Amino acid sequence: MIKNKNIDHLKSLVSALPEEPGVYQFFDENDKIIYVGKAKRLKRRVASYFNKVHDNAKTNIMVRKIFDIRHIVVNSEEDALLLENNLIKKHQPRYNVLLKDDKSFPWICIKKERFPRVFVTRHLTKDGSEYFGPYTSVKMVRTLMDMIRSLYKLRNCNLSLSAEGITNGKFKVCLEYHIGNCKAPCIGKIKTEEYNETIQAIRNILKGNIRTVTSHLKEKMNEYAENFKFEEAHLIKEKLQLLDKYQSKSTIVNPSINNIDVYSILDDEDVAYVNFLKIVNGAIIQAHTIELKKKIEENREDLLLLAITEIRQKIFSTAKEILVPFEIDLPFEGVKCLVPQRGDKRKLLDLSLRNVKYFRLDKLKKGDKSQKQTHSDRILERMRTDLRLKDLPTHIECFDNSNIQGTHPVASCVVFRNARPYKKDYRHFNIKTVVGANDFASMEEIIYRRYKRLLEEDKSLPQLIVIDGGKGQLGAALNSLDKLNLRGKISVIGIAKKLEEIYFPGDPYPLYLDKNSETLKTIQHLRNESHRFAITFHKQKRSKSFIGSELDKIDGIGPKSVQKLIQRFKSVENIKKATLDEIISELGNKKALTVWKYFN
Incomplete structure (x- = not known):
């Protein structure tokens, strides 16, 4: 049984609940809603929270925090589902699924006015205008609007084009007319009937009835051709080609499949993703994926039902047929739920599932900082194992020398933190004590100078030093660490360029890592970065030296x-x-x- 100090009071509340559909709300001792749920039978569903120990620890914690129960009786399970969804969005209870989707979707508006404008908006105004959408893809909206502008020359000014104003010559044409983007209804260049024909064609396109538009255009094209108006016929032919191109891109199945919604779900331990496709005449006209953050022991059926309710409300879907990957108890009246096993409808379901997988993969790739850190930890752990290190090499420094026949000797130190370049700590060195081309002595000097300074400034030392070179350079670096009493306190390796072999202090035999090893790739990245940094500094020195010698x-x-x-x-x-x-x-x-x- 569940341990709750207030259990007797709660049981008395449960006993008074009706066996009818409705929504229940759990409150904590501060009178704050912590959970909202729906039920076919309120009494039976709420009682189930108190007569057993739940497998999910979060559910047990939530039940212990319940101080009061309130309920709302509704007429049907569909009403309960809609009410639950609205209450969750309003109160965002701590233990409810979190719908991570707060977008305001765009609509395409055909304005109610003389010579209507067609434009994109995110705000619906109750002025008699027609709104198509909402579109869950901004790319889809742009594609439609680009096609409409290419097909039809509509006005985009906000003038009130009254018949009286046009007759009296109140308006003047603008640049849009001169560049061919508008047919100038403002000065009577196009009749109202002809303009409204264009609007009807656009209305059909936005409804997905492209075949109606193409058949009408073909009739007009043939009519022009029969009357030897070949230029006008050619312009219509270009419009038909544009429509065919758009339809061929958007049609993915049998065009007879009309006005259906497709849903698929993919869930992980803490989150679920639901994809939605809207199909009209075999074409996808809307596509969207939402993320649901789990809180307690929600099953896939409940999650999918919650997502379907949310999406249908948000896009005002009126589809009477829904495709889903498994059977669910759908409470919407007059809506048929199918689980297709084969054929074109199965292809649509597979496409939806593919979309939700890509969405999940994209989320994982982008990741948050902690996920990226996990990737770094894996590399560092691999390096510790491969290079036989005592500590995780979160701080690595790599050194390289650069000179040409002993002139302008310089060196570089690059720093990696958590297996990534940390350019803020990169350092250049001018070689001060070495005359001529002596890489070993130069390496000894810069290692001594670098770590003497870090010790004096009481700064953190690296866990690993990488020397660009073989045994000789490694030995020179160790001499400096001996002088500073740091030998054994910092791990040191050398990487030779010839065969990418790794040298360890006191070991005559090098280590050969697998060419695809993450450890070797990280060391190569360090070596290449230090080489680039040293060469860049050396070029600057030579350039300045040339100027100086002339002056x-x-x-x-x-x-x-x-x-x-x-x-x-x-x-x-x-x-x-x-x-x-x-x-x-x-x-x-x-x-x-x-x-x-x-x-x-």
Whole structure:
């Protein structure tokens, strides 16, 4: 039995409940709704919460928190379902399924006015205008509107085009007429009857009756051709081709399948996804997927029924036939529920299921921060195993040298945190104590400088150091760590370029990782990033050195003046092109004149 301090009072409330369809609400001691449910028989359903221990821990916790029960009796199970859905959306109780869908869907409006406009809106106004939709896909709306604009030249101004105003010449044509996007009803270039024919054709397209439009256009095309009006006939032919192209893209099954809704569901431990397709004349005119966040022990049937109710309410669906993947007790009057096993309707159900799978996959790919972190943890755990490390290498640093025949020796340090580049901590080094091309000595210098500074500044040390090179560079790095008493406190490996072998301190035999290993790919990423960073710095040094060497030849211009010119003009060519006044602004009159005369 359920432990609830208020159990006797609750049982007395349950005993008074009727055996009729309705909605029940559970309240906590603060008089706050914590759960809303529906039932064919209120008394039997509510009693089931208190006469057993539930498998789901959240359900048991919820039952312990119930302080009061209230109910609403309705005429039918359908009414109970709709009321439950509305109360959940209004109160958002803690233990109810959370419908993660708060979109305001777009509609296509045919405005009630003389020479009606056709436009997209998200707001419905009760002014007699016609609204088609709502469309769950913005892409679908754009496709329809682009096609309508290509087929028919409608006005898009908001002028009140009264017959009197047009007759009296009150209006003037705008740019839309001159560029061929409007037939200028404002000055009587098109008759009301002809314009309304166009609106009727658009109305049929939006209802999915494209065949009605195409047959009408074919009649007009043949009529023009018989009267030798070939230019007008060709324009209609182009419209027919556009409609055929649109229909061929949207028609996916037998065109005789008309006005049905298709639903499929895919559920995980904590969340479920429901996809919806609206089919008219064999074409998908609406498609949408919603997410339901589970709270207690909801089954697939209840989740699917909740989603169907929500979607039908939101898009004002009047479909009398619904396709679903399994049998459910659908309470909507006059609506038939089918579970197709074969044929075109089965294809539609399979398509819906494919859509919901793609939606779920996309959600998982995007993921939240914690999911991304899980991916990083897997890589780091793999690295710890493969590289025989004591700790998880959440902080890794990689070093590389760069010089050409001993000139401008530089080095780089790149930092990865949680297996990803952390560019904020990247560092460049100018080699200070080494003369000529000596990679081992250069590596020893930069490792010493890097970790001496981290120790002095009391900053965190990495769990792993990666050296771009083989045994020699690895040995040089270890010499510096010995001087700083860090050997053994930080793991160090070297990666040789030839065969991508990994060297460990004191081990003469390298480790060869699988080429598809995530560990090797991460180390290669580190090595490539450090190499790129070092090369970029080296190129900058060489470029500045070239400028400096040219400027050093000018008598009376010292290193500080050279540095100012380099910072301002960046290249010798720019200094040559500079005016005397520009150079004066950096060096003053006397030195500027010296530089200007040298180049001119």
